[in-house]
Structures are given as structure tokens and as C-alpha cells.
Amino acid sequence: MERRKLGKTGLEVSFMGIGGIPLQRFDENNTVEILSEAIKQGINFIDSARGYTKSEELIGKALKKVGRDNFVIATKAQSRDYEGMIKEMDISLKNFQTDYIDLYQCHFVCNETDLNKILSENGALKALLEYRDKGLIKHIGITSHNMKTAVMGIESGKFETVQFPFNFIESDGKTVFKKAKENNMGTIAMKPLGGGAITNRGLSFKYLSNEENLDCIIPGVDNAEQLKSNMTDFLNCYGDGKFTDSERDIIEKEKNLLGVDFCRRCDYCQPCSKNIPISVIFTAKAYYERYDLKDWALGKYKACKANITDCIDCGKCEKRCPYNLPIRQMLRQTHELLAR
Ligand code: SF4
Ligand code: SF4
Structure with a gap:
């Protein structure tokens, strides 16, 4: 598996990583199987979040069995102030059962107000810098779904990585990643398969692996078999990197079929007080x-x-x-x- 340097963090990460959202729906054994398969396939990057219920905890338990040093661990929290972020990082360290987390990201920063809170005197960044100085986290990143805010985060110069949605239907990431690379930052694509909505995984992987400013993609997986099959599609997508006319047609058909108003299954809309799934x-x-x-x-x-x-x-x-x-x-x- 090809490894790319995650910008100024210097971390060497597999281009194919693992997104931690789906893990929360399953148990510890399932996570152990996924991480064991990942090691076999040369995958070393896993991304979770405080907001993904038990995802961090399951990864922590699985890492005890498969070896923490086999992975670069990334996670993220939505606290915007100093005290809140300290609490979240303490919980993450406990959940992962580790002395340090490789990358801790400010999660879901989608407007200027939130970004300014994070960067303010008593904001979350102060907590992240303090923990980075202590060696409890190694690097600081930002995640966003909003191009303007992501670019502002990049231009602040305070973050080492940026995570943004990117696939052949949602291409704002191109601008974000280009800007990030001009600032020597690491770049991570979330939703590389449109939250599972894109059916032609091979073509999606081909599109993503051709993106020169992208270091890592993090498709979520339900089980080890799905990881294996992602890998087969991914490896088959290599070649000269050029799209044939029929491949372009397939991509256009998928784009037209999905439009822009489709659900990416991220569950950020939850909880619903009436338990509507x-x-x-x-x-x-x-x-x-x-x-x-x-x-x-x-x-x-x-x-x-x-x-x-x-x-x-x-x-x-x-x-x-x-x-x-x-x-x-x-x-x-x-x-x-x-x-x-
Ligand atoms: S409807 Fe919910 S699950 Fe779907 S994209 Fe929006 S927040 Fe994510
Ligand atoms: S009750 Fe209706 S409007 Fe409120 S969160 Fe649930 S689905 Fe959305």
C-alpha cells in the first residue's frame, strides 16, 4: 500500500485509511478483525471522533490486541473552548488506552464564529497546544464541510492537517487541498465514497488517487470483508490513471443519479428526540x-x-x-x- 507524507506532520500514512463512523454500530471483535486485516493490507491510518459514540473505545480495545504502534491514530472533538477540549482529549486518551494520540482535530468547523472561538484566547486551540507540548497529542488538525471556513482555517496557520469531504461528486475539496498543500499541510478526504452512495468504488478510488494534493482517504467500513473488497477495487484502479470514455460516462451517470441532495449517512443530524432513524x-x-x-x-x-x-x-x-x-x-x- 502506497504511503504518503501527511504534510508538515511528517507522519507517513497509507493512502487508504479507515473512517471510524461505522465501527460504533458493531462490537469489539469486529473492530479487531478490521484492524488485523488493515495491518495485512498495509493500512496504518485510522480516524475516529468523540462524537462517534463508542468508536474510540472499540478502537482502543482492539489496539490492545493488534498493537497500538501499527497505527497512526487520529480523532477529533467539537469543543470550541479550552476547558471543553481538555476534557475531550482526556476522554480520548482513556478510550484509546494510549499515552499519546498522533493527530487531534477540531471537528466540524463549518463557520467563522466557531473558528474564531477555537482560535480565541481561551479557545480549544490553547488546550491542543498545551497537550501537544506535553506530548499527549502529536499534531493538530481541523475538519470542515464548508470550503470558506476550511480555507480560513488553513490560512490561520494554526493547523497541520485539514480533513474535508471529497469524491467525484463533491469536488470543493480540490480547492481546499490545493490551498492546504501551499501551506505544507496534510490532507485527508472524508466521504471518499459519498457515505456509501457512490456505487462504483473502483472509479471513485481512481479519481481520488489521481488527486496530487491528497494524502489519505478514509472510507468507513462495516467489516473486514468490506475492507478487503475496498482494497481489491483500489488496487485494480491503478493503471495509467487516465479515464476512458466509458469510465467518464459511468461517472457522469452516477453524478446525475445522485444530484447534490443525497444523504451521506454521517448521522450528524442525530439525536432525534423521537428516535427517527x-x-x-x-x-x-x-x-x-x-x-x-x-x-x-x-x-x-x-x-x-x-x-x-x-x-x-x-x-x-x-x-x-x-x-x-x-x-x-x-x-x-x-x-x-x-x-x-
Ligand atoms: S441527513 Fe443526517 S445522515 Fe444524512 S447527510 Fe445529513 S446529517 Fe448526515
Ligand atoms: S423530530 Fe423531526 S425535525 Fe426534530 S430532529 Fe426528529 S426528524 Fe428532525
């Missing part, structure tokens, strides 16, 4: 409409314990969605389609 419902809709698995989709929707009929219109989910999806409207459309 928003991303599960949108996945069911996608399977019904796009992948011709109508019976499966109908069954999946029926099995959901709550749906739009339970919604109290609080609107909190829409404020949290990084893609500004009109969630309630989409839930209503899904209900019309799948409620039988």
Missing part, C-alpha cells in the same frame, strides 16, 4: 430508487421504529446536517414512497 430511512429510499432492491427497501422502512409521522417539527436535525438537506421534506417524500 433518519439515515436508515434515506438508505432505504436510495435502495428502492437507485439499486432496484424494492422489497428489501420496503422491509427496511417497515422495520423502522419511528418515521415522519412521529416528527414534532423541531427542526434540530436540519440545523445539524452539514449538507443542509431538507430532512423533513425528504422524510415526507420517503414516507409517500415506502409506507405500505
Whole structure:
């Protein structure tokens, strides 16, 4: 597996890394299997977050079994102030059962107000610098879903890496990563497969591996078999790097099919006080409409314990969605389609 230097951190990371969101849905054994397979495949980068419920804890337990030194550990927290960030880092260190975390990122920095809070006198950056001086974290990064804020974060000169969504449908990352490289920063692409919405993984990997300003991609995986199959697609995508006409056609078809208003299954919209499983419902809709698995989709929707009929219109989910999806409207459309 090709390794790339993560900008000024000097860390050597595998181009293919692992995103930690899906791990929280499974158990410790599953995480051990994934990390063991990752070592076999030459993968050494794993990214989690304080917000991914038990993901950090599962990784910590698995690392005890497979060896902490086999991985560069990255994680992130949404605290914007000094005290909050200290608390989050302490929890992360405990969860990972480690003396140090390689990369700690300010998570989900999507507007100027949040960025200014982090950089202010008593902001989260002060805590991160303090822990970096103590050796408890090694490097400091930023993650964002907003191009303008990501560029402002880069221009602040305070961060060593930037993490941003990037795939052949969402290409704002090109600008962000170019800017980051001009500042010698490490670059990490989240959502390389559009949160699982992009079906042609090989072409997606080919697109990503051709991006000269990108150091690492972090597709989430449910299990070791999925990791293996990602790797097969990834290795098959090499070649001269040029897209054939038929490959371009396939990419255009995927782009047209997905549009921009599609769910990336990140679950940032949660928690919903009425326990509506928003991303599960949108996945069911996608399977019904796009992948011709109508019976499966109908069954999946029926099995959901709550749906739009339970919604109290609080609107909190829409404020949290990084893609500004009109969630309630989409839930209503899904209900019309799948409620039988
Ligand atoms: S608007 Fe409806 S779906 Fe969204 S969080 Fe509130 S109750 Fe849940
Ligand atoms: S609705 Fe938005 S926040 Fe919720 S899972 Fe989908 S993309 Fe993520």
C-alpha cells in the first residue's frame, strides 16, 4: 500500500485509511478483525471522533490486541473552548488506552464564529497546544464541510492537517487541498465514497488517487470483508490513471443519479428526540430508487421504529446536517414512497 507524507506532520500514512463512523454500530471483535486485516493490507491510518459514540473505545480495545504502534491514530472533538477540549482529549486518551494520540482535530468547523472561538484566547486551540507540548497529542488538525471556513482555517496557520469531504461528486475539496498543500499541510478526504452512495468504488478510488494534493482517504467500513473488497477495487484502479470514455460516462451517470441532495449517512443530524432513524430511512429510499432492491427497501422502512409521522417539527436535525438537506421534506417524500 502506497504511503504518503501527511504534510508538515511528517507522519507517513497509507493512502487508504479507515473512517471510524461505522465501527460504533458493531462490537469489539469486529473492530479487531478490521484492524488485523488493515495491518495485512498495509493500512496504518485510522480516524475516529468523540462524537462517534463508542468508536474510540472499540478502537482502543482492539489496539490492545493488534498493537497500538501499527497505527497512526487520529480523532477529533467539537469543543470550541479550552476547558471543553481538555476534557475531550482526556476522554480520548482513556478510550484509546494510549499515552499519546498522533493527530487531534477540531471537528466540524463549518463557520467563522466557531473558528474564531477555537482560535480565541481561551479557545480549544490553547488546550491542543498545551497537550501537544506535553506530548499527549502529536499534531493538530481541523475538519470542515464548508470550503470558506476550511480555507480560513488553513490560512490561520494554526493547523497541520485539514480533513474535508471529497469524491467525484463533491469536488470543493480540490480547492481546499490545493490551498492546504501551499501551506505544507496534510490532507485527508472524508466521504471518499459519498457515505456509501457512490456505487462504483473502483472509479471513485481512481479519481481520488489521481488527486496530487491528497494524502489519505478514509472510507468507513462495516467489516473486514468490506475492507478487503475496498482494497481489491483500489488496487485494480491503478493503471495509467487516465479515464476512458466509458469510465467518464459511468461517472457522469452516477453524478446525475445522485444530484447534490443525497444523504451521506454521517448521522450528524442525530439525536432525534423521537428516535427517527433518519439515515436508515434515506438508505432505504436510495435502495428502492437507485439499486432496484424494492422489497428489501420496503422491509427496511417497515422495520423502522419511528418515521415522519412521529416528527414534532423541531427542526434540530436540519440545523445539524452539514449538507443542509431538507430532512423533513425528504422524510415526507420517503414516507409517500415506502409506507405500505
Ligand atoms: S425535525 Fe423531526 S426528524 Fe428532525 S430532529 Fe426534530 S423530530 Fe426528529
Ligand atoms: S441527513 Fe445529513 S446529517 Fe443526517 S445522515 Fe444524512 S447527510 Fe448526515
